[in-house]
Amino acid sequence: MDCNRLNVYFIMGTVNCKKDPLKTLEEALQAGITCFQLREKGEGALIGAAYEEFARACQKMCQSYQVPFIVNDDVELALKLNADGIHVGQEDLALSTFREQAKGKIVGVSVHNSREMKQAILNGADYVGIGPIYRTKSKTDAKPPAGLPFLSAMRKQAGNFPIVGIGGITEENASAVRSSGADGVSVISVICHSKDIKQTVENLLLENIN
Numbered sequence: 001m002d003c004n005r006l007n008v009y010f011i012m013g014t015v016n017c018k019k020d021p022l023k024t025l026e027e028a029l030q031a032g033i034t035c036f037q038l039r040e041k042g043e044g045a046l047i048g049a050a051y052e053e054f055a056r057a058c059q060k061m062c063q064s065y066q067v068p069f070i071v072n073d074d075v076e077l078a079l080k081l082n083a084d085g086i087h088v089g090q091e092d093l094a095l096s097t098f099r100e101q102a103k104g105k106i107v108g109v110s111v112h113n114s115r116e117m118k119q120a121i122l123n124g125a126d127y128v129g130i131g132p133i134y135r136t137k138s139k140t141d142a143k144p145p146a147g148l149p150f151l152s153a154m155r156k157q158a159g160n161f162p163i164v165g166i167g168g169i170t171e172e173n174a175s176a177v178r179s180s181g182a183d184g185v186s187v188i189s190v191i192c193h194s195k196d197i198k199q200t201v202e203n204l205l206l207e208n209i210n
């Protein structure tokens, strides 16, 4: 996977948005997010036909901006929609169980220590999500913040394997996450709650990537 794709990796579900989620996604795509993950979970999340319809609408929008459409957790839906990728955590379906069916798709894995990262790479992950770097409000069952030194240590072990930082990342701390070894930053609230999504994404983007 081209690690530049991880530059600004927007993650969103309907429960994260104050305004119309599709309008939020459109504005984020227009502003230049480089990857999108549909993470529809939590109190009030869409289910069934409404969930699939929303997922298809997000996928269509990403396609029109040539931005990868990644589905969180739901391998079955990702395969059904022929999504560009799937993201799984340690409690989700193990990558080894679906890597065959997901040939050609981007697969990301959340990791919290070097053993998990090693295993993800061995299992054929295309990138790993490392965090939460800072305290996050977007994930009720998040682990305690791991911090930048942890991220740097994981970068040392990973060589140039694609790594995206996640958890409490804002316009203010994004560059510190990058300089600690992340190829990109993954965000939810900073975009979902932004009054000026265009400006927010621009502030997050690492410009002049080769």
Ligand SMILES: Nc1nc(C(F)(F)F)ncc1COP(=O)(O)OP(=O)(O)O
Binding pocket: 009, 011, 037, 039, 072, 073, 087, 088, 089, 090, 091, 092, 108, 109, 110, 128, 129, 130, 139, 164, 165, 166, 186
């Ligand atoms: N969804 C995620 N996306 C990333 C990404 F790398 F894409 F930034 N990293 C980490 C997570 C967290 O994944 P997980 O631990 O399964 O929890 P949840 O399913 O609640 O998100």
Ligand SMILES: [Mg+2]
Binding pocket: 072, 073, 087, 088, 089, 092
């Ligand atoms: Mg998960």
